[in-house]
Structure formats: C-alpha cells, structure tokens
Amino acid sequence: GAVVSQHPSRVICKSGTSVKIECRSLDFQATTMFWYRQFPKKSLMLMATSNEGSKATYEQGVEKDKFLINHASLTLSTLTVTSAHPEDSSFYICSARSGGIEKLFFGSGTQLSVL
Amino acid sequence: EDKVVQSPLSLVVHEGDTVTLNCSYEVTNFRSLLWYKQEKKAPTFLFMLTSSGIEKKSGRLSSILDKKELFSILNITATQTGDSAIYLCAVGSGGSNYKLTFGKGTLLTVNP
Numbered sequence: 001g002a003v004v005s006q007h008p009s010r011v012i013c014k015s016g017t018s019v020k021i022e023c024r025s026l027d028f029q030a031t032t033m034f035w036y037r038q039f040p041k042k043s044l045m046l047m048a049t050s051n052e053g054s055k056a057t058y059e060q061g062v063e064k065d066k067f068l069i070n071h072a073s074l075t076l077s078t079l080t081v082t083s084a085h086p087e088d089s090s091f092y093i094c095s096a097r098s099g100g101i102e103k104l105f106f107g108s109g110t111q112l113s114v115l
Numbered sequence: 116e117d118k119v120v121q122s123p124l125s126l127v128v129h130e131g132d133t134v135t136l137n138c139s140y141e142v143t144n145f146r147s148l149l150w151y152k153q154e155k156k157a158p159t160f161l162f163m164l165t166s167s168g169i170e171k172k173s174g175r176l177s178s179i180l181d182k183k184e185l186f187s188i189l190n191i192t193a194t195q196t197g198d199s200a201i202y203l204c205a206v207g208s209g210g211s212n213y214k215l216t217f218g219k220g221t222l223l224t225v226n227p
Binding site for chain 2: 004032034036041042043044045046049057093095097103104105106107108109
C-alpha cells in the first residue's frame, strides 16, 4: 500500500519557538494532504486541507497564521506551528490522497510537547 | 456542517464476545464511508463503503452501509485482546473540495 512518512515523530520545544512537521508521500503523488490534531483518546480533528500549489483551506476555529501549511510539491506538505504555546501540545497527524482515490493514507503522527 | 456520530463512545467486552459499533452521518454530497482502526499511532484502514446493503468482510470484521438511513455498522466477532483500539468512522464528502470528517471514535477494550 501507499506510504506516507511523517517526521519528526516526537518534538519537545520551548514556549515561543516554532516547530516544523513534514509529511511526505513516498510512492505516490499526493494531490491533497490533510492535517489533523488529536487529543488523548479523542478523535481526529481536521485542521486544514492543502492542495498542491495552492493555499490551504482551514477549518473554522483554526488560526491560519499560527498553523502555517505549505504544500509546495506533490510529495511534500509541511505544518509549522509558530510561536508555540503549551496549549498547542498535541498529536498532529497528516494524511494524503491521490487524485480520485478516496482512501486516505496516514503518516505516523508527531507528538508535540511545548514546555 | 458535516456530522459523523459514533456510538458507543467506549465499550469493554471479554474475549470471544461479538461487538457492533455504530456510525451515523449527516453530510453534504456524500462520497464514501470509511472505517479505521487506531492503536497507538497512525490509523490503519479497514473498509471503504460506497454502496448500500453490500457487506464488506475481512476475517472477523465486517461492515455494511445504509445510505437511506445514513448509518453504518462495524461488526467484530470472536473478539481478541488485539482488537483493543479506537475505531474511527469517517465520511468522505464534497466534490473538488473533498474532505474526510471523522467521528469521535469508539474505544474498544477486550479483556482476556
């Protein structure tokens, strides 16, 4: 099956710093990538949808200036958490979709801890 | 606003029991319904359903979709401790603006 690589898997940072998370599709072209946030034992909450070469579409309540998403190529999307605060601590997970295929393939997630 | 509602939110059973997980939805421009299993990290794909009344089966797991009543069920027979996980239901909707909306999940715990 299709492989989506996400890294880092875990990051600990100080409050006020920025953190970049990468999501790569390794064996297919990801026309659309999705970024989710997940709290312990809770479901995935969609943060934003990014299409290659265009601006990301953010869900209501998600600050686009705080969570910067770039989808510059068909195999790479990045999420940058700017000026991170402790309340941004969470599990972030990306997923990718290729063309007309409706099944999403997930990265392994990034556990962000902001001190 | 698209909605996906799963029930129960959590369930504790003994090995060998059969469980039924429920997922109902209200979305605009329905495309498909998907079930995922999440243990520790990334959700793993179980089923994708697009047509009503056609059961999909994989080993002890099976699922069916009812597009008239807007729900799906996931059955697990002869449960094992390895089935313990969060089971996520997601609905794909939209045209060019396709997105996948997840329910809150069902936390299944299978005790020996």
